[in-house]
Amino acid sequence: MPPNAAGGAGGGEEGEVSVREGCYDDATFEEISLEAMARPRNEKSVEYRHIRLKNGLRAMLISDPETDKSAAAVDVRVGFLSDPADLPGLAHFTEHMLFYSSEKYPEEDEYSKFISEHGGFCNAFTSTEDTNYHFDVNSGDFEAALDRFAQFFVAPLISKDGVGREIKAVNSENSKNLNNDVWRNMQLWRHLAKKDHPFHKFGTGNLETLKSDPEAKGIDTHEEMLKFYSANYSANLMTLAVYSKFPMDDLERMVVTKFNKVKTLGKEANVFDDTPFDPREHQCKLAKVVPIRNVHALDFQWLTPPDGKVYRHMPMDYMSHLIGHEGDGSILKRLKDLKWATSLSAGPSPESYSSHSLFLISIELTDEGNSHVPEVSKIVFQYLNMLRDEGIQPWIFEELKSIGETKFNFRDKQNAGYYTRELASGMHLYPCKDLLLGLHHVPQEYNEDTIQAVLDCMTVDKVRMMWLSKTHKGKVTDVEPWYGTEFGMDSLEESLVEDLRTCGRSEHLRLPYQNQFIPTNFDLIEKEDSVKEVPEMIYESEMSELWYKPDTLFGTPKGQVYLSVISPECYCSPEAAVCTNLYTKMLVDSMNEVTYYAEVAGLGYSIQSTTVGIQLVFAGYSHKLLDLVEEVIKRLLAFKPKLERYEVLKELMQKDFENTRFDQPYQQAIYATSILCLQKKWHIKEYLEVLKHLTFQDFEVFLGRIMQRVSNQVMILGNLTKTQCVGFVKTMEGILGSNGTRAIFGSQFPEKRVVQLEGGRDYVYSQPVGNEEEENGAVNIMFQIGRDSFKRNTLMQLWVQIAERAAFHTLRSVEQIGYIVCVMGWDSHQVKNVYFILQSSSHHPSSIDASVEKFLVSFKTRLAEMEEKEFEDQKSSLEQVKLEKLKSLGQESKRYWKEIDESAFSFKRQELEVEELKKLTREELLEFHQTYFEVGSANRRKLSIHMVSHKMPNPEGDGKSDAAVIEDVHKFKRTMHVIPCAFAADNR
Numbered sequence: 001m002p003p004n005a006a007g008g009a010g011g012g013e014e015g016e017v018s019v020r021e022g023c024y025d026d027a028t029f030e031e032i033s034l035e036a037m038a039r040p041r042n043e044k045s046v047e048y049r050h051i052r053l054k055n056g057l058r059a060m061l062i063s064d065p066e067t068d069k070s071a072a073a074v075d076v077r078v079g080f081l082s083d084p085a086d087l088p089g090l091a092h093f094t095e096h097m098l099f100y101s102s103e104k105y106p107e108e109d110e111y112s113k114f115i116s117e118h119g120g121f122c123n124a125f126t127s128t129e130d131t132n133y134h135f136d137v138n139s140g141d142f143e144a145a146l147d148r149f150a151q152f153f154v155a156p157l158i159s160k161d162g163v164g165r166e167i168k169a170v171n172s173e174n175s176k177n178l179n180n181d182v183w184r185n186m187q188l189w190r191h192l193a194k195k196d197h198p199f200h201k202f203g204t205g206n207l208e209t210l211k212s213d214p215e216a217k218g219i220d221t222h223e224e225m226l227k228f229y230s231a232n233y234s235a236n237l238m239t240l241a242v243y244s245k246f247p248m249d250d251l252e253r254m255v256v257t258k259f260n261k262v263k264t265l266g267k268e269a270n271v272f273d274d275t276p277f278d279p280r281e282h283q284c285k286l287a288k289v290v291p292i293r294n295v296h297a298l299d300f301q302w303l304t305p306p307d308g309k310v311y312r313h314m315p316m317d318y319m320s321h322l323i324g325h326e327g328d329g330s331i332l333k334r335l336k337d338l339k340w341a342t343s344l345s346a347g348p349s350p351e352s353y354s355s356h357s358l359f360l361i362s363i364e365l366t367d368e369g370n371s372h373v374p375e376v377s378k379i380v381f382q383y384l385n386m387l388r389d390e391g392i393q394p395w396i397f398e399e400l401k402s403i404g405e406t407k408f409n410f411r412d413k414q415n416a417g418y419y420t421r422e423l424a425s426g427m428h429l430y431p432c433k434d435l436l437l438g439l440h441h442v443p444q445e446y447n448e449d450t451i452q453a454v455l456d457c458m459t460v461d462k463v464r465m466m467w468l469s470k471t472h473k474g475k476v477t478d479v480e481p482w483y484g485t486e487f488g489m490d491s492l493e494e495s496l497v498e499d500l501r502t503c504g505r506s507e508h509l510r511l512p513y514q515n516q517f518i519p520t521n522f523d524l525i526e527k528e529d530s531v532k533e534v535p536e537m538i539y540e541s542e543m544s545e546l547w548y549k550p551d552t553l554f555g556t557p558k559g560q561v562y563l564s565v566i567s568p569e570c571y572c573s574p575e576a577a578v579c580t581n582l583y584t585k586m587l588v589d590s591m592n593e594v595t596y597y598a599e600v601a602g603l604g605y606s607i608q609s610t611t612v613g614i615q616l617v618f619a620g621y622s623h624k625l626l627d628l629v630e631e632v633i634k635r636l637l638a639f640k641p642k643l644e645r646y647e648v649l650k651e652l653m654q655k656d657f658e659n660t661r662f663d664q665p666y667q668q669a670i671y672a673t674s675i676l677c678l679q680k681k682w683h684i685k686e687y688l689e690v691l692k693h694l695t696f697q698d699f700e701v702f703l704g705r706i707m708q709r710v711s712n713q714v715m716i717l718g719n720l721t722k723t724q725c726v727g728f729v730k731t732m733e734g735i736l737g738s739n740g741t742r743a744i745f746g747s748q749f750p751e752k753r754v755v756q757l758e759g760g761r762d763y764v765y766s767q768p769v770g771n772e773e774e775e776n777g778a779v780n781i782m783f784q785i786g787r788d789s790f791k792r793n794t795l796m797q798l799w800v801q802i803a804e805r806a807a808f809h810t811l812r813s814v815e816q817i818g819y820i821v822c823v824m825g826w827d828s829h830q831v832k833n834v835y836f837i838l839q840s841s842s843h844h845p846s847s848i849d850a851s852v853e854k855f856l857v858s859f860k861t862r863l864a865e866m867e868e869k870e871f872e873d874q875k876s877s878l879e880q881v882k883l884e885k886l887k888s889l890g891q892e893s894k895r896y897w898k899e900i901d902e903s904a905f906s907f908k909r910q911e912l913e914v915e916e917l918k919k920l921t922r923e924e925l926l927e928f929h930q931t932y933f934e935v936g937s938a939n940r941r942k943l944s945i946h947m948v949s950h951k952m953p954n955p956e957g958d959g960k961s962d963a964a965v966i967e968d969v970h971k972f973k974r975t976m977h978v979i980p981c982a983f984a985a986d987n988r
């Protein structure tokens, strides 16, 4: 659930007493008591302190001796609802400019370069009423990072020249969203509101709103930005969250001395409490909308009382739990039985803000559902009638409270940057004593009235409906101005209104059952004497391998089960891949009425088809985890497909495949890379062809083959004993045996191989972007480095760490190629690559390619001139990143599963790679650059994927390049070597 959706409670420190005045040389502050603050039960050594500086800035300091990453976030209580009327997007544009430079650190991009070269990550976002800046970094560099960060709010240098350039990045960011239905719908909801209400605004901004329009009116955007900053960036409207391992008093000193110079205006945050809708113009309406993707959807939205003020009762959570339920008696179950819908979500709408919450129900319809919109609407209103009839139920609230409390008490550690981001924005919403409970959405107090108040708003007269379908194309005449969304809005038809008012209840709709999956036993298993620090194989049979590791790090009553069922049948042809994929989807669908309860109670699972078979992952409280796994496996084997569900899910699958052509161009570039580089990978186009002819009989016949011969790779981590785990695998083998399943032959093991690019040669593969209306093109420029080798891996990681920000500065801040500029390491089946991913509406892929080559030349100089001290610093940053402590059982499992799934088994990879890292020299890094990136090197293996926009003119000149042009993918792959598989023995 989006954090901001909760709306505002006005923060404040109700019930807290000031106990201490603090003083440094030139700064004073007061400490506000946190005695009554609710904290999770499993957090023992974490300390919290809440202070208010004399300028009014409030800070939550968290000292956690166990964290090795430090983080901070500032949330300024001003967002795009406060944009000047003639400069839409100014708040967001200001957010971008603060990253450039400050009086104290005038070098451009110095802050983000510092963060990224010290193991960190930084970002920011602008929402309706907030602008939030956050970063994390290796703890040793925290104070230096915080010093740079504080200057955003003390004395930024918003240069005229920088504003002139960065406007292009803002425009590119907006252009990336133009063909995205989520953004389009969000803006359409805003558009369908009072024109003079801030709710109506366009918050991202583009060249028109921030450059050409203001220029025409004689407005200087740069000057207006300076005014906006000084009028709104007031210390008393800022909240700061800091999370680090340093002792509390050190954190306090850092914060007080660095943030005391932030100016304050002592002003109140802007409030937007007029209602954004006119009942006659905007409610009891239906907007027909033409989406970009081929989907049909029906959305219902209502204005409800501000949720933030009643956060202790969490009325929206109560409502979304019931309306969004997927078990027997739910709206979704009924719609699925009728073949009208495939999914439903319910909860606070992202357009919510502090004065008004909005509740949204969003239903994805099938083709058939699309011709039954009145009937679908009737089911929704019948469910609401049922809720009114039955009344608000204390037991349901108690269930949610108990689930929420358990989740809170056993919460996993989160990413530090993300955590401070949430804390800083939460500080505007919740009083500090309830800050953590509020962030975790834990309901505290049953209050029938506040829940009833939400339900009372959800009437036919107040509903705002949106019906998305390509079938509206040509039948609607309005166009939303910022995204160009075609739509038409009308009052709901009289007869439908009458129907919905009088539809009563339906016998198919009722409240959910009591949830049997809620865990009650949180005991930790007894520690065995000889516990290994990494997974060990504790069971091996003809058919299965079981890797096991008890929880030694987190002391949490949770577990993780990974199961890969390897079957040679699953990916042997495009037909097989489609059928396996369909099988997993139908399985999930058929079990949903049961497993949905488990998910609500904190037991999640997923089933996916892979290139070797089927992968199942289960995660949650250990108490009932294995019960769920066994239940799922039984159902998996006993599965009998139903024709009706087959038809619905096949239709959905076909649409999903077709809609990939609307993916972001850079995603299409990454996909094309994998098609070219993986020896065996079927193409979506082939799947679409298969789907045209596939019959239900074909599918049934195929199902009979999947489980003929399998091999099971199992990994279990967490609060489960060896005996339990071995018992489980044996039970599973028993179930398989009685099904007639045999073990696969060694000769049948599916291989995962990667094409080897020829050394000293460049390849280019050029394709048009899937969506003809898309103005962005993209590149993925790949340099193939080679097989898994600890030393070379660390050289690559070090190279990427240094290149990442250097490339960002050159290619984005200076050249302004586009909003997405990214350099990263990429593993495909143990083969390491470097990817340069860029997306642009102004630069042709071949010119981007040339810019990257130019960058590589200048980067070599950077490496050659790097001083020894900086080199050692870079190494030490990377070392800290690699040895960063694991935060949760989930993260630990992912790391080990990757080793097992790729047959690498290097469970101590981090430590072993760090040993290599320590030995690296500057010369070796330079040599690495020369070997893999320099033109003319016999080991440079470059593949450029160019996704070209239909709207992009061909480049001037002959565009000469020595690269081999790949015309035919299959011919290309057939003529190439493949890289040998790494054997487990290489690393073990």
Ligand SMILES: [Zn+2]
Pocket (backbone or CB within 6 Å): 092, 096, 170, 173
């Ligand atoms: Zn932005």
